[in-house]
Amino acid sequence: xxxxxxxxxxxxxxxxxxxxxxVFWLTNLxxxxxxxxxxxxxxxxSEEQVQSWLDKNGHGDPLLVKYGRWLGVAPxxxxxxxxxxxxxxxxxxxxxxxxxxxxxxILQGYWGFSTVFKENVGTIIAERLSLTGKLMFWxxxxxxxxxxxxxxxxxxxxxxxxxxxxxxxxxxxxATPEYVSGVIFIAVFAASASPLNQWLKENGLIEGRTLxxxxxxxxxxxxxxxxxxxxxxTIALYGMGYIARMTRxxxxxxxxxxxxxxxxxxxxxxxxxxVKHALRNALIAPFTVIMLQFPWLLNGVVIVETLxxxxxxxxxxxxAAGNNDIELLLGCSVVAVVVVLVTQLISxxxxxxxxxxxxxx
Amino acid sequence: MxxxxxxxxxAVLNPILGFAFIALLACTAATIIAGFFVTTGGAGNVATxxxxxxxxxxxxxxxxxxxVVAVLAAYLVGGLLMPTxxxxxxxxxxxxxxxxxxxxxxxxxxxxxxxxxxLGLWGKLMGSTIGSIGAAIVLFWVxxxxxxxxxVTHDPLxxxxxxxxxxxxxPLPAPEEGMFEWYLLGGDNLARxxxxxxxxxxxxxxxxxxxxxxxxxxVGITLGVxxxxxxxxxxxxxxxxxxxxxxxxxxxxxxxLVTPEIVDTGxxxxxxxxxxxxxxxxxxxxxxxxxxxxxxxxxxxxxVILIGGGVLxxxxxxxxxxxxxxxxxxxxxxxxxxxxxxxxxxxxxxNSPTVFRIVRGIVLDIKTRDYVAAAYTRGEGPWYxxxxxILPNARGPLIVDFCLRIGYTTILLGTLGFFxxxxxxxxxxxxxxxxxxxxxxxxxPHPALPPAFALMSLVLGLNLxxxxxxxxxxxx
Numbered sequence: 160x161x162x163x164x165x166x167x168x169x170x171x172x173x174x175x176x177x178x179x180x181x182v183f184w185l186t187n188l189x190x191x192x193x194x195x196x197x198x199x200x201x202x203x204x205s206e207e208q209v210q211s212w213l214d215k216n217g218h219g220d221p222l223l224v225k226y227g228r229w230l231g232v233a234p235x236x237x238x239x240x241x242x243x244x245x246x247x248x249x250x251x252x253x254x255x256x257x258x259x260x261x262x263x264x265i266l267q268g269y270w271g272f273s274t275v276f277k278e279n280v281g282t283i284i285a286e287r288l289s290l291t292g293k294l295m296f297w298x299x300x301x302x303x304x305x306x307x308x309x310x311x312x313x314x315x316x317x318x319x320x321x322x323x324x325x326x327x328x329x330x331x332x333x334a335t336p337e338y339v340s341g342v343i344f345i346a347v348f349a350a351s352a353s354p355l356n357q358w359l360k361e362n363g364l365i366e367g368r369t370l371x372x373x374x375x376x377x378x379x380x381x382x383x384x385x386x387x388x389x390x391x392x393t394i395a396l397y398g399m400g401y402i403a404r405m406t407r408x409x410x411x412x413x414x415x416x417x418x419x420x421x422x423x424x425x426x427x428x429x430x431x432x433x434v435k436h437a438l439r440n441a442l443i444a445p446f447t448v449i450m451l452q453f454p455w456l457l458n459g460v461v462i463v464e465t466l467x468x469x470x471x472x473x474x475x476x477x478x479a480a481g482n483n484d485i486e487l488l489l490g491c492s493v494v495a496v497v498v499v500l501v502t503q504l505i506s507x508x509x510x511x512x513x514x515x516x517x518x519x520x
Numbered sequence: 521m522x523x524x525x526x527x528x529x530x531a532v533l534n535p536i537l538g539f540a541f542i543a544l545l546a547c548t549a550a551t552i553i554a555g556f557f558v559t560t561g562g563a564g565n566v567a568t569x570x571x572x573x574x575x576x577x578x579x580x581x582x583x584x585x586x587x588v589v590a591v592l593a594a595y596l597v598g599g600l601l602m603p604t605x606x607x608x609x610x611x612x613x614x615x616x617x618x619x620x621x622x623x624x625x626x627x628x629x630x631x632x633x634x635x636x637x638x639l640g641l642w643g644k645l646m647g648s649t650i651g652s653i654g655a656a657i658v659l660f661w662v663x664x665x666x667x668x669x670x671x672v673t674h675d676p677l678x679x680x681x682x683x684x685x686x687x688x689x690x691p692l693p694a695p696e697e698g699m700f701e702w703y704l705l706g707g708d709n710l711a712r713x714x715x716x717x718x719x720x721x722x723x724x725x726x727x728x729x730x731x732x733x734x735x736x737x738x739v740g741i742t743l744g745v746x747x748x749x750x751x752x753x754x755x756x757x758x759x760x761x762x763x764x765x766x767x768x769x770x771x772x773x774x775x776x777l778v779t780p781e782i783v784d785t786g787x788x789x790x791x792x793x794x795x796x797x798x799x800x801x802x803x804x805x806x807x808x809x810x811x812x813x814x815x816x817x818x819x820x821x822x823x824v825i826l827i828g829g830g831v832l833x834x835x836x837x838x839x840x841x842x843x844x845x846x847x848x849x850x851x852x853x854x855x856x857x858x859x860x861x862x863x864x865x866x867x868x869x870x871n872s873p874t875v876f877r878i879v880r881g882i883v884l885d886i887k888t889r890d891y892v893a894a895a896y897t898r899g900e901g902p903w904y905x906x907x908x909x910i911l912p913n914a915r916g917p918l919i920v921d922f923c924l925r926i927g928y929t930t931i932l933l934g935t936l937g938f939f940x941x942x943x944x945x946x947x948x949x950x951x952x953x954x955x956x957x958x959x960x961x962x963x964x965p966h967p968a969l970p971p972a973f974a975l976m977s978l979v980l981g982l983n984l985x986x987x988x989x990x991x992x993x994x995x996x
Binding site for chain 2: 174177178181182185186188189190191193194320321324330331333334335336338339342343345346349350351352353369373454457458461462465466476477480481483488491492495496499500503
């Protein structure tokens, strides 16, 4: 088991290195650097001026060297200006070059400096991730129990009317991407022009103009049902259908197994069979699925945070990508890649733990 | 001109629809609650058992559902029969505009039912309710894309003054001679017709999604079959690369591939040059492995594929003034607009690793079967075994996944549009239209809703179709 986990960890680190290198390469392609030089310097720079700006700021070196610096395994660049001041990757403005570290990169905990937010990337990402964490927590609280409930209810009597209607619901929810359900939710519940809100207003059932709010910006400090339900619901709905379908398939399979028949024959009640006998075995497969949903949820987070203007991790990623903020984008992709890989690892290891029939050699 | 009402002369039916709808909701709730507590009686069983409340609720549910569907159908059929747009109302007029689609759908379904026995999987699909509903929705959008020019009421790009953000059914202030005099689903924030944009958007989706999925399948099959069959180093490396791409968050990948700066470097064009070779490789290997014992026939088939496919390939990747511009003008048959090519490439790139993994898994399973061993014993080569013995037997799950994947590709295209990546901002595709509409969503919800529902219904149709296909292919 330990060797299995170690091998998976090794593979994970290799994958993470490859992925970050690809992102590093793509973000450091010349047109991106040229745009960076022009936005940081001035927009009328000539070709030579761009080149010299890049050289002065450590962007002119070979790609591998730059990647090493960013990672923290190569010494940071140092450049002496004409007037004698020494600047460098590891030298904070105003600090003496002698006091600064030689290596500064991800490994040393320095994530770079964001050109859009004018702040350390590490600080920005920590702050935004905590906001997204709040969103994800509520998504999980809403999504996992209801998806499991739907799946178990549908799978316990396969082919029944309940099964068919719940299955249709799960198919419909997987067919509705976040940007569609989000738009529909806003139009119905958060638009003052919607008939529902007008009706509620006329009858004095709501104080404001709408039932829910169409933006979640205020939820960053103070999350209430009014400003937070719609974004949470939007993300949860898309993932819910898939988990429910997997749970249903697994539940239906368990319900046809021999030991359930035995339980029936010895006269157990149906409810007892479902809760005490079937449920535990039926929930092994959904565990993997829930874990593997994280990468998808990441997508949903980006869409929903953009749609509802909730300034979390996904919103930051869009801002970084849209404004050519190279170091912030790199930081975001590190986080995204690590989230994906760690959940894959947890799902593999957890599956082995939960399912005694699987043995790792 | 007066504004159009929603249902025109058929407004008498509105209260009926309201009652039927409330009844439907009540019955659904009752059925679900009854489903928890009461077991169903033996309706139709040999032993006569008294009907339980659950059965009664279920019967009522069926009837109320039928009533809702009937009233909705009445609006649509009524639209076809009424004489003027005012009498038809918005819903009726939309139904009237879709006339070519209804006719095409009726013909397709009539023929399919007539020749059910001879149509194989498609014929069987007509026997399943879910499957035929799915097929009807998908075909509806396919025909809509096909007849888009006949259905639209206005030019989807034309901006008519005075129609900015107008609600559905608003008449044009100064209609020209012969112009349709209303905006059926209102105007968007640039005073364009929402209805026409939605209809034109279906064409944007239909020209990219199925073909991109097909290409992704070509790439996935060409790499996945040998990877599963041979295993070893080749498999390890390819699986590693596939996992690498799959571990990328899709949106990050899109942002990295589709931004103008990256497009300037020509990266998507090179990627296109690599990805589009795969169909040709696939076809060449496919036919060569079967016909290599008959040299004359083989050389004819291969030269047709290589010359035909080669010219298509070169015209596809060659772009005037782009990074790949090396063949003479006369050979360049057509030019795919740069934007569409980039969107196409990134969607294929994102989809092919998943297809690769699915194909590889199926091949790993099938290669241990007896008929594969039999082919070996007969002395067939490895490629013949892979492509003519294993692949045809993997078609069931692949067809199902193909349907699901077109839906997923549609969602991806919408995502690209939603972030304003790839397609030009004017484009009427659904993702971009939703993105345009969302900015003023809380004040003017109407421009964003039609494309949202269109996208949802198409993906839903594809999912239902896949579900029906899966059920039917499991019956074999």
